[in-house]
Amino acid sequence: MRVHLxxxxxxxxxxxxxxxxxxxxxxSNGLKVIVKEDxxxxxxxxxxxxxxxxxxxxxxxxxxxxxLEHMMFKGTKDVPRGEFSKVIAAAGGRENAFTxxxxxxxxQQLHKSKxxxxxxxxxxxxxNLLMSEKEFAKEIKVVMEERRWRxxxxxxxxxxxxxxxxxxxxxxxxxxxxxxxxDLQNMTAADALEWYQTWYAPNNATxxxxxxxxxxxxxxxxxxxxxxxxxxxxxxxxxxxxxxQLGIKRLTVKAPAELPFIVMAWQAPTLRDAEKxxxxxxxxxxxxxxxxxxxxRLNKSLVRDQQVAMDVGTGYDSVAxxxxxxxxxxxxxxxxxxxxxxxxxxxxxALLVRxxxxxxxxxxxxxxxxxxxxYKRDSVFYQAMQIGMLESAGMSHKDIPVMLQKxxxxxxxxxxxxxxxxxxxxxxxxxTLDPQPLPDKPKANRGAAHAH
Amino acid sequence: xxxxxITAVTLSLAATVALATPQxxxxxAPSGARIYFVEDHGLPMLDVAVNFPAGSGFDTAGKVGVxxxxxxMLDLGAQELSEDDIARRLADIGAQxxxxxxxxxxxxxxxxxxxxxxxxxxxxxxxxxxxxxxFPEQVLAREKARLIASLKEAETQPESIADKxxxxxxxxxxxxxxxxxxxxxxxxxxxxxxxFYRAHYSAKRAVVALxxxxxxxxxxxxAQQLTANLPRGEADARIAPVMIxxxxxxxxxxxxxxxxxxxxxxxxVARNDEDYFPLYVGNYILGGGGFVSRLMNEVREKRGLxxxxxxxxxxxxxxxxxxxxxxxxxxxxxxxxxLVRQTLRTFVDKGVTEKELRAAKQNIVGGFPLRIDSNKKxxxxxxxxxxxxxxxxxxxDFTDRVEAVTTRQIRDAFxxxxxxxxxxTVIVGAPExxxxxxx
Numbered sequence: 001m002r003v004h005l006x007x008x009x010x011x012x013x014x015x016x017x018x019x020x021x022x023x024x025x026x027x028s029n030g031l032k033v034i035v036k037e038d039x040x041x042x043x044x045x046x047x048x049x050x051x052x053x054x055x056x057x058x059x060x061x062x063x064x065x066x067x068l069e070h071m072m073f074k075g076t077k078d079v080p081r082g083e084f085s086k087v088i089a090a091a092g093g094r095e096n097a098f099t100x101x102x103x104x105x106x107x108q109q110l111h112k113s114k115x116x117x118x119x120x121x122x123x124x125x126x127x128n129l130l131m132s133e134k135e136f137a138k139e140i141k142v143v144m145e146e147r148r149w150r151x152x153x154x155x156x157x158x159x160x161x162x163x164x165x166x167x168x169x170x171x172x173x174x175x176x177x178x179x180x181x182x183d184l185q186n187m188t189a190a191d192a193l194e195w196y197q198t199w200y201a202p203n204n205a206t207x208x209x210x211x212x213x214x215x216x217x218x219x220x221x222x223x224x225x226x227x228x229x230x231x232x233x234x235x236x237x238x239x240x241x242x243x244x245q246l247g248i249k250r251l252t253v254k255a256p257a258e259l260p261f262i263v264m265a266w267q268a269p270t271l272r273d274a275e276k277x278x279x280x281x282x283x284x285x286x287x288x289x290x291x292x293x294x295x296x297r298l299n300k301s302l303v304r305d306q307q308v309a310m311d312v313g314t315g316y317d318s319v320a321x322x323x324x325x326x327x328x329x330x331x332x333x334x335x336x337x338x339x340x341x342x343x344x345x346x347x348x349x350a351l352l353v354r355x356x357x358x359x360x361x362x363x364x365x366x367x368x369x370x371x372x373x374x375y376k377r378d379s380v381f382y383q384a385m386q387i388g389m390l391e392s393a394g395m396s397h398k399d400i401p402v403m404l405q406k407x408x409x410x411x412x413x414x415x416x417x418x419x420x421x422x423x424x425x426x427x428x429x430x431x432t433l434d435p436q437p438l439p440d441k442p443k444a445n446r447g448a449a450h451a452h
Numbered sequence: 453x454x455x456x457x458i459t460a461v462t463l464s465l466a467a468t469v470a471l472a473t474p475q476x477x478x479x480x481a482p483s484g485a486r487i488y489f490v491e492d493h494g495l496p497m498l499d500v501a502v503n504f505p506a507g508s509g510f511d512t513a514g515k516v517g518v519x520x521x522x523x524x525m526l527d528l529g530a531q532e533l534s535e536d537d538i539a540r541r542l543a544d545i546g547a548q549x550x551x552x553x554x555x556x557x558x559x560x561x562x563x564x565x566x567x568x569x570x571x572x573x574x575x576x577x578x579x580x581x582x583x584x585x586x587f588p589e590q591v592l593a594r595e596k597a598r599l600i601a602s603l604k605e606a607e608t609q610p611e612s613i614a615d616k617x618x619x620x621x622x623x624x625x626x627x628x629x630x631x632x633x634x635x636x637x638x639x640x641x642x643x644x645x646x647x648f649y650r651a652h653y654s655a656k657r658a659v660v661a662l663x664x665x666x667x668x669x670x671x672x673x674x675a676q677q678l679t680a681n682l683p684r685g686e687a688d689a690r691i692a693p694v695m696i697x698x699x700x701x702x703x704x705x706x707x708x709x710x711x712x713x714x715x716x717x718x719x720x721v722a723r724n725d726e727d728y729f730p731l732y733v734g735n736y737i738l739g740g741g742g743f744v745s746r747l748m749n750e751v752r753e754k755r756g757l758x759x760x761x762x763x764x765x766x767x768x769x770x771x772x773x774x775x776x777x778x779x780x781x782x783x784x785x786x787x788x789x790x791l792v793r794q795t796l797r798t799f800v801d802k803g804v805t806e807k808e809l810r811a812a813k814q815n816i817v818g819g820f821p822l823r824i825d826s827n828k829k830x831x832x833x834x835x836x837x838x839x840x841x842x843x844x845x846x847x848x849d850f851t852d853r854v855e856a857v858t859t860r861q862i863r864d865a866f867x868x869x870x871x872x873x874x875x876x877t878v879i880v881g882a883p884e885x886x887x888x889x890x891x
Binding site: 041042073090095110137139141146148153257259293296331368369371372374377378 | 494495496497535536538539540542543544545546547548563564565570594597598600601602604605607608609610706707708709710711741742743744749752753754755756757758759760779780781811814815816817818819820821822824825826827828881
């Protein structure tokens with residue numbers, strides 16, 4: 001045990017040294033700049049995170065955060081349509097953007113010499129975007145195709161969308177990030193422009209630069225390129241919550257598929273104070289106990305021993321602007337029903353709530369967390385992601401070592417207590433996929449190759 | 453120091469890039485395995501990957517799926533360790549065991565902390581999985597059932613249906629086109645796995661890649677530890693030749709999805725082919741270069757017809773697929789198909805412009821540092837270089853090979869390889885009226 005404690009101490013030290021190479025400064029216009037120095041390879045990533053995600057949308061314009069993300073590539077007065085991507089590509093860069101419930105972020109990965117170029121382009125579209133009706137008309141079609149591809153024709157995504165809509169009745173996590181199809185059909189360029197004008201401002205953004213850079217140089221460049229952008233007047237954010245659920249909810253989604261599927265989602269807390277909270281850490285550990293390796297409790301009991309399920313998975317995000325869900329999903333094995341799987345899952349959860357977790361399981365999860373902290377440093381991109389996500393959720397990059405420490409301090413009793421409180425049927429939403437056979441089993445057409 | 457100053461003022465990207473290339477050490481282990489090693493003490497961790505010519509291309513007629521199940525069972529029981537022992541002991545030290553499996557390759561990979569305490573345990577488990585897999589009967593029965601269920605599920609999903617039909621249309625009876633059916637999996641016996649393992653997971657065919665925080669001496673010991681007790685055989689590591697020329701075909705398959713999934717393609721290029729670089733650079737311009745490719749520009753940027761449209765060459769031991777793919781709502785499937793075919797035809801007929809080629813080179817050469825900026829990416833290159841016996845200078849030469857490509861080479865290579873009139877086309881979720889006509 002002694003040896004292990006020494007190893008833990010060493011690793012925590014490694015982690016805190018790594019975190020010591022993070023520097024932060026806020027420009028006079030409110031833009032927060034965070035630099036993570038990592039000199040292993042001559043590359044860098046620039047990410048700009050806007051604290052505006054789908055949870056900030058209103059009824060009737062769901063999906064607009066994501067639509068605007070697409071429009072951000074359509075040009076400014078100095079950088080015509082398509083030019084942004086061309087210039088980044090010519091500099092050897094990779095770029096993209098992503099939108100989630102909590103935020104919208106843009107990134108470029110480049111050789112370390114290209115930061116001024118990336119900053120010039122990214123700062124330009126922070127305040128000079130052109131919103132062309134013509135470009136909007138094309139791009140909204142692209143987004144509708146994206147929705148069909150990601151959600152409408154993907155039975156499990158579709159089911160997850162409906163599950164969120166059922167689990168959250170007040171909080172805007174109710175709405176899908178991609179938006180409801182009707183809202184996309186009715187969306188206008190003016191909606192996207194309004195979104196841009198409301199939220200895209202330096203004082204609503206975090207700039208993260210990670211890689212082979214010097215913090216002082218990054219700060220100087222940031223001031224030069226972003227410093228002159230005027231701060232915006234941000235609307236007052238209303239605190240939105242979700243009332244405690246008053247009884248189990250069940251829903252079914254029918255879609256073309258062979259296998260049924262079940263998802264159980266419980267209302268769960270998320271981190272608000274990295275120092276004082278303990279439940280979200282206990283739930284993080286609980287995920288590991290249930291599903292942290294292929295012989296962890298759920299896979300071991302449901303898939304390997306009882307063979308009632310094909311596969312099983314557990315998910316929980318402790319970092320979020322809004323309320324959380326603790327999710328367990330499983331696919332019944334042939335000949336078994338979603339009811340069989342639910343019963344088997346419940347039996348496992350009851351066992352855990354009754355008897356708690358053993359020291360070995362707890363230690364195993366903690367070892368995985370620590371090792372993960374080392375592995376994470378192999379990716380400059382991921383390190384920047386972690387900083388950006390925390391900042392966008394209203395926390396700080398300084399919480400990273402705190403969170404690591406707190407996870408190591410979680411006790412078996414805390415995991416059991418958190419589990420007992422969590423697994424309450426009154427706070428549970430259960431969604432099942434009812435697989436529909438293909439109307440015309442494609443055998444009739446398949447294999448019949450036509451020559452021209 | 454002087455070189456650094458010079459680099460900073462030099463505009464040539466190639467000069468800065470050359471400095472960053474990892475030093476690959478290569479040797480043959482006493483077991484006969486080929487070893488590729490990059491020593492790097494930047495992080496206290498070690499990555500290891502061990503690959504064999506044992507992918508699906510080595511399945512034999514009547515025994516389709518055996519390669520896949522053999523691979524899948526490697527870490528589900530090995531010399532005195534149950535599948536639970538393996539998973540738990542690795543988790544106890546935070547090690548991660550994974551694998552690679554495709555038409556050519558099969559193998560396991562490991563990421564562990566490099567402290568002797570963790571490293572030794574992790575490598576011991578990896579060594580047992582590679583050299584003494586047990587293929588327990590009960591586990592096999594369970595895994596077969598899981599695989600069968602996932603095959604049935606795949607038969608209802610448009611992407612999988614398209615992939616299967618595409619493989620058959622492009623590769624015909626060649627193993628690259630085979631996809632296991634339920635009946636194939638049902639009849640797999642433990643003896644099949646044993647036989648396949650003994651024939652294809654041999655020391656002489658093993659390729660070991662190591663990247664990270666160990667010394668050369670340690671790497672030599674590890675490489676031997678992982679391969680000394682592998683089967684002795686010398687099975688043929690060659691896959692049968694692929695028929696390069698195919699008959700044009702078009703399959704329209706009904707599906708209730710809102711989008712049509714369209715795949716167009718033909719056999720493309722082998723990994724060690726002279727044409728590889730011209731085709732790679734050319735394809736960047738056609739459909740490989742993200743937002744700036746011709747296909748993306750025509751289909752998405754100009755017309756908003758699809759979210760994703762791409763093309764790629766899959767360079768394998770034998771020519772793997774050249775594939776163009778997109779998804780679009782049914783009503784515009786035929787319009788999109790026509791557009792993609794026109795774009796391809798123009799590309800093959802007229803080739804690329806000097807300006808396009810310059811832009812492509814700027815991206816590929818300028819982006820080279822991003823290809824080798826992590827241990828994970830470097831070990832993936834080590835595995836490929838080792839497996840396909842590419843020159844050890846592959847990474848050093850990469851940017852020069854790209855720079856050397858000419859517009860003429862691209863046009864010439866595409867003309868010889870890609871015949872727009874002889875492509876296989878698969879449309880799953882095809883517009884209904886067209887299906888009626890074709891019946």
